[in-house]
Amino acid sequence: MNSTWLLYMFFSLALIGTGIYALLAMKNLIKLFIGIEIVGKGVSLALLATGYAKANILLAQSLVVTFIVVEVCLVATALALIINVTRHTKSLDVRSLTKLRG
């Protein structure tokens, strides 16, 4: 069971690494947010895999469902923020946020 768990952890860590690279290297606001989503996928895979390996799948499942609901609220708020920022700075570039304008 332990090796199965480590296999899932391998893939979950690969997802988290990919997402963190997007967060570090990309400039487009929507691409950055896609990076956050990928990290979220890795985390939910890790949660469920741990529940699966410890035969506690119901508890892990309820945590994942909670996580998904919270994620949807996060997405709605963050995309609304992105739309507002884009209207304000006239660009999707994250670097345009460093210029303070009234």
Place this chain on the structure above:
Amino acid sequence: MILQIGLLIGLVLSSVLAILAKDLIKAAIALAAGSLLLGIVFFRMGAPYAGVFEISVVAGLITVLFILTIALTKAEGEVAESKAALWAFPVFFVLFIAIDALVMKGLMNKIPALPATAETGVFGDVLWKQRTFDLVGQLAVILSGVFAVLALFRKRDKDE
């Protein structure tokens, strides 16, 4: 197990595609495909509720929200990603996967297997009785999300 590994590889590849795709719509669709694969993985692990939520909410609703945002912000033109970031990605990815595999291989016999206590009952009991406090937190998060979106899209008053 082999099918499960194939699904997981597909998930990682579609996530990579979502990051590398130049067209944002293609990136959003690749993300949705990844969610679909993750949902199937959840089903096969014996977690049907998490799979249903993953497929319907993450692959469905979040993709719609992403495409809506891309359509609304399309007028502002594209942002050129730096070439270095795109070229460095394969190197980073291969290195990261190699380190990841080595770490997991090193951990193979180090972590003692905890005694697995099989749980009984149904999903509803666990969600509603054991994790009641989570549900209160969820309500608070949903409410704050609604208020945040309302505040962000509020109509300006005439005198502002």
